[in-house]
Amino acid sequence: MxxxxxxxxxxxxxxxxxxxxxxxxxxxxxxxxxxxxxxxxxxxxxxxxxxxxxxxxxxxxxxxxxxxxxxxxxxxxxxxxxxxxxxxxxPASGAANSxxxxxxxxxxxxxxxxxxxxxxxxxxxxxxxxxxxxxxxxxxxxxxxxxxxxxxxxxxxxxxPKSNEAFAYRRWLYLFQSYDAIDWSFEIALCEKCADKSTTNYHAWCHRQWVVMKAPYLLKFEIHKTEKFIRKHVHDYSCYNYRQFVLAKMQERLHFDDDEGSHFNELLRYVNALVDTPMETVEELLRWLAPGVCKDKTVDIKLRSFLFCLNVAANDLMMCEELKSLHGESQAFENHRRYMTRFIVDRCRSASCTLTREMGGQMSSCTQPMNKITKLDEQDSLFVQTMIQNEKNREHPQHQKWCELFLEG
Structure with missing residues (x-):
């Protein structure tokens, strides 16, 4: 029957x-x-x-x-x-209802x-x-x-794979687990599997953000994993947005990956192409990016993190151009490129504040947060000025407006 x-x-x-x-x-x-x-x-x-x-x-x-x-x-x-x-x-065991x-x-x-x-x-x-x-x-x-x-x-x-309730339940369950007993790598893999099955999976990427905030040692792996995901799902902006989050966290935590070396090849390639001036060493690179900073008076970990994060941003700028040439125009490429452009400009502008050693209990004269610093063209390094001018030369009315709002200050 x-x-x-x-x-x-x-x-x-x-x-x-x-x-x-x-x-x-x-x-x-x-x-x-x-x-x-x-x-x-x-x-x-x-x-x-x-x-x-x-x-x-x-x-x-x-x-x-x-x-x-x-x-x-x-x-x-x-x-x-x-x-x-x-x-x-x-109620008593086995009691029957009506x-x-x-x-x-x-x-x-x-x-x-x-x-x-x-x-x-x-x-x-x-x-x-x-x-x-x-x-x-x-x-x-x-x-x-x-x-x-x-x-x-x-x-x-x-x-x-987009079930917010399921992700929220997992986060709730983790309140009852000791940190050492948690397999954070499995959680990352689960997020990636869900995002792979369903594009623009906001809940999976938010859960992944939660994971890396709980286990920040995973940040070093996320740069490679997210680039691989982006190249597979070129129009899924959720991953680009998550990658921006990862980069911001790296900058916040002064992250530097020793396995990546200290040559900063992507950053050198990007700067050399933009200013048309050959440079090979970190000292030469630093003179362009932050001319007011003396290498001998910088905190080493801050300098390495500064250059490492800029290297990631430069890599992404070139990656966006590569993806554009392969797949055509996409708003995802453009939005990500804008974020990385602003990231580099802001980091270079604030370099003298963030890199200088603390001497005599006081930092350098710049003590205001980045969003409070007056951003006048004449205060920018030659590299930043060149970068901004390069952006302004892009023929698109909306991009011109974006430059005025976010780059020119």
Whole structure:
């Protein structure tokens, strides 16, 4: 008998319970379950609609409506029982309600646990905050295992990679994990997988920002990973925006990657092409970028970070031109190029403030934050003036306006 026939006979509950229990069994027994998908199947084939192959779970589409509606009704029906439990009043085991169903005791793995209904409801529709909040309450009562909860949210994201609720749930779970026990690299990989499956995935990139703020040692890897992603998804501006965030964090934390050496080749190439003056050494480069700074009076780590971050920005400026030549015009290329242009200009303008050593308890005469510094053309280095003029020469009315607002001060 098919589920559709069972509906007409008011016998659908038994069929829904059978399917939900099958799905629940998969979650209980497959510790490596990693994916979920709804498989197009317009009608019942008199076989189980639950498909479990190589750590992936599938549910045939013909039964999705009935499973979701039944799970939703069951969760709402027993929500009052759950609220009693979360408040400390636990109903007697096996007590039956007026509809004939056993009370949901929230045991986490019992056959009557609300978890199995939550699993199905969230898998089918992960955007309902009420379902996730019920899971939080269950977890807070030690009814759920944290490892399985991370696994469950990963499975949800395999089907709905833009699920903000799933990402938020993971961040909440991490409040109960010690820092040393967290695999931050896995979290980065999960974000990338979700972004790869769904373009402009705002929630995945925001979650990734959260990860690198919690584990800033990952910043050194993000420059390479994001460039690789950009070259694969050239028009997805979300990654460009995240890369800008990474660069800003590097500058804020005075990051310098020793593995990258100290030659700053991309920056040298960019500056040489712009000012048409051959230079080969860091000293020559510094004279162009920050002529008012004496290398002997700078903090070494600040200088190395300053040049490293500018090197990344110069690399991106050239990358944008390369992508433009390969793929044509794109607003993503232009917006990213503008950000990196302004980044270089602002860093060069503030160099005398940020690089000078603290002597006698006082810094150099420049103590105001960058946004308070008067930006007059005559105060700019020759390189910055040349860079701004080069931008102003680009024939585009909107770009001219941008130059006036963000470069000329």
């Amino acid at each position: 098919s589920l559709l026939e069972a509906v007409n006979l008011d016998d659908s509950n038994a069929f829904c319970e059978k399917i939900i229990n099958e799905i629940h069994s998969v979650f209980l027994n497959d510790t490596e379950l990693s994916g979920f998908e709804i498989i197009p199947m317009p009608s019942n084939t008199n076989k189980s609609p639950v498909i479990h192959v190589e750590h992936n779970l599938g549910l045939q589409s013909w039964c999705v409506k009935y499973i979701y509606e039944y799970s939703h009704r069951t969760i709402l029906r027993h929500k009052s029982d759950y609220q009693k439990i979360s408040g400390g009043s636990v 509809s004939g169903h056993c009370s949901l005791l929230m045991t986490g793995n019992g056959s009557n646990s609300i978890v199995k209904y939550l699993n199905c409801a969230i898998l089918i529709n992960p955007d309902v905050a009420t379902f996730w909040n019920l899971r939080r309450q269950l977890f807070a009562k030690n009814r759920l295992d944290i490892t399985k909860e991370f696994q469950f949210s990963t499975v949800v994201l395999s089907k709905k």
